[in-house]
Amino acid sequence: MFIYKRRVKFYETDGMQVVHHAxxxxxxxxxxxxxxREGKLDLTELMDxxxxFPIVEVDVKYHQSARYDEVLLIKTYLRKVDRARLVFEYEVVSEKSGALLTTGHTVNTYTDMHTGRIVRLPKEKLTALIDLSKGDRE
Structure with a gap:
């Protein structure tokens, strides 16, 4: 699991200071x-x-609303990693209350930017990422 911490910005909220779903x-x-990045997979290098690395599937479930200025912890799990795609799961949690706010998952593929076809990455590019995410798949 990887935890990303961020604070809700005012512009991300609606008139009631609740985070817009998007x-x-x-x-x-x-x-x-x-x-x-932590897993040594550099997206800029891949684009060069x-x-x-497009998303081909996304799913979100909203449990509770996040609000302006709230600190969020986005717990990220890499559930599947292979040479053609990655499957991530997410839990958005309030740092202060510990409440589960949102869950979701995404599926990404590696794609040739000129042809749009799925490509396979060399295994050595994924070694650090596989090591980092080992506990996410156990």
Whole structure:
């Protein structure tokens, strides 16, 4: 598990200072990118090689609302990792209360940016990420 910590910004909320539902997808993305960075998978390097990393599936369940200025912990789990795709699960939790606010998952594939076809990454590019995420799959 990787934990990404962030504070809710005012512009992410509606008139009642509740986080707009679409922002949770952004929180998932921020946490996912930091997880990959921790696992030594550099998205900029992949893009330089012509490989992009689109989401092909997303699911979100809202349990409770996050509010302006609340500190959130986005717990991120890499449930499946192979040379063609990654499956992440997320739990958004209030740091102060410990309440579970939102859960979700995403599926990403590695895709050639010019052809749109799925590509397989060399196993050595995934070694650190596999090691980092081992506990997420046990």
């Amino acid at each position: 922002n949770y997808l952004r929180y998932f993305e921020e946490a996912r990118v930091e997880y990959l 090689e012509g490989i992009v």
